[in-house]
Amino acid sequence: MDQNNAVLLCVTKLREEEQRIIDHLAELGIQVQVNLDSMELPLGRSEDGPFGLALIRCLSQKNALHRTQFLELAGLETLNSIKAITICTNKIHQAIVFEKSGIPQPKFKLIFSPAKLFEAIQEFGDLCVIKPATSSWGRGIARITGRECLEGWIAARESVDPNHQAFPVLVQEYVEKGDYDIRVVIVGRTPIVAFRRVSEENWKTNTHLGAEIEPLTINEEIASICEQLVEVLGEGVYGADLFFDYKQLRYVVCEVNQNPEFAKSWKIHGVDVAYHIAQYVKDVLVRKSKVSVKVNSQ
Numbered sequence: 001m002d003q004n005n006a007v008l009l010c011v012t013k014l015r016e017e018e019q020r021i022i023d024h025l026a027e028l029g030i031q032v033q034v035n036l037d038s039m040e041l042p043l044g045r046s047e048d049g050p051f052g053l054a055l056i057r058c059l060s061q062k063n064a065l066h067r068t069q070f071l072e073l074a075g076l077e078t079l080n081s082i083k084a085i086t087i088c089t090n091k092i093h094q095a096i097v098f099e100k101s102g103i104p105q106p107k108f109k110l111i112f113s114p115a116k117l118f119e120a121i122q123e124f125g126d127l128c129v130i131k132p133a134t135s136s137w138g139r140g141i142a143r144i145t146g147r148e149c150l151e152g153w154i155a156a157r158e159s160v161d162p163n164h165q166a167f168p169v170l171v172q173e174y175v176e177k178g179d180y181d182i183r184v185v186i187v188g189r190t191p192i193v194a195f196r197r198v199s200e201e202n203w204k205t206n207t208h209l210g211a212e213i214e215p216l217t218i219n220e221e222i223a224s225i226c227e228q229l230v231e232v233l234g235e236g237v238y239g240a241d242l243f244f245d246y247k248q249l250r251y252v253v254c255e256v257n258q259n260p261e262f263a264k265s266w267k268i269h270g271v272d273v274a275y276h277i278a279q280y281v282k283d284v285l286v287r288k289s290k291v292s293v294k295v296n297s298q
């Protein structure tokens with residue numbers, strides 16, 4: 001492999017998404033070594049190794065975080081960055097960072113014990129959403145519609161989590177978002193495509209739960225939120241989930257995913273996300289090689 005011109009692709013398994021990224025990288029002359037979660041990581045001196053970059057596409061957020069930490073400590077640049085992955089794999093981290101940075105998001109509270117949840121739901125007018133810090137595909141996300149509902153939520157967890165290890169949890173106001181949320185895919189600094197995820201049956205509009213995809217034009221407000229997100233998280237590959245809040249008449253950020261899936265959606269909206277990712281990887285490698293040529297010639 002060419003010195004520093006290959007990519008280490010960290011995955012749990014090679015899905016359609018990753019295979020397509022590999023094919024596009026090959027067309028751009030970039031070699032890829034696939035690294036499964038079960039495999040050893042190349043943690044030697046990174047400047048001597050073949051890899052210019054590690055692309056992190058592990059399914060499990062825990063694996064993504066751990067493997068990125070190891071690679072980063074060994075000196076290999078990762079996409080996304082360790083900072084971005086640390087924030088994006090934790091909904092509480094996101095809420096804190098977005099608050100600090102003035103990124104619009106639903107009103108929220110961090111709650112550290114079950115008893116405190118009762119006060120929190122009152123503050124949100126007996127309608128709110130409880131979220132574990134780490135989750136995806138809508139798992140563990142619960143809409144709470146009053147005291148009795150909350151008692152049920154607490155009771156259902158008591159036997160499986162008697163020491164309340166799952167706390168703190170994030171409590172958000174329930175946003176009147178219509179029957180959809182908005183997914184924007186960002187590559188590098190650019191929002192490359194947006195679409196609505198529409199569900200008439202389920203208030204959770206994850207595509208995994210059956211939401212339908214409807215392409216959407218990226219307007220100025222959406223573009224401006226994406227710019228803010230990139231400012232805060234750094235360049236990278238993101239799936240930003242937004243709501244249009246029909247009460248406040250503004251867009252808010254629900255969450256940002258660090259490993260957006262696109263196998264199903266790109267066939268509907270037609271934007272080849274894998275191509276954009278491959279092209280961006282190439283740009284990063286070229287940028288890096290220019291920097292190292294400059295350093296070496298000084």
Ligand SMILES: Nc1ncnc2c1ncn2[C@@H]1O[C@H](COP(=O)(O)OP(=O)(O)O)[C@@H](O)[C@H]1O
Pocket residue numbers: 106129131135136137138139141172173174175176177180181203204205206241254255
């Ligand atoms: N505060 C909220 N108000 C209304 N709907 C919400 C709220 N939070 C989440 N949802 C719905 O639940 C879905 C899953 O929540 P999300 O925070 O994105 O978790 P996940 O990581 O599991 O996708 C969202 O796509 C959205 O449809």
Ligand SMILES: [Mg+2]
Pocket residue numbers: 137138206241255
């Ligand atoms: Mg989501």
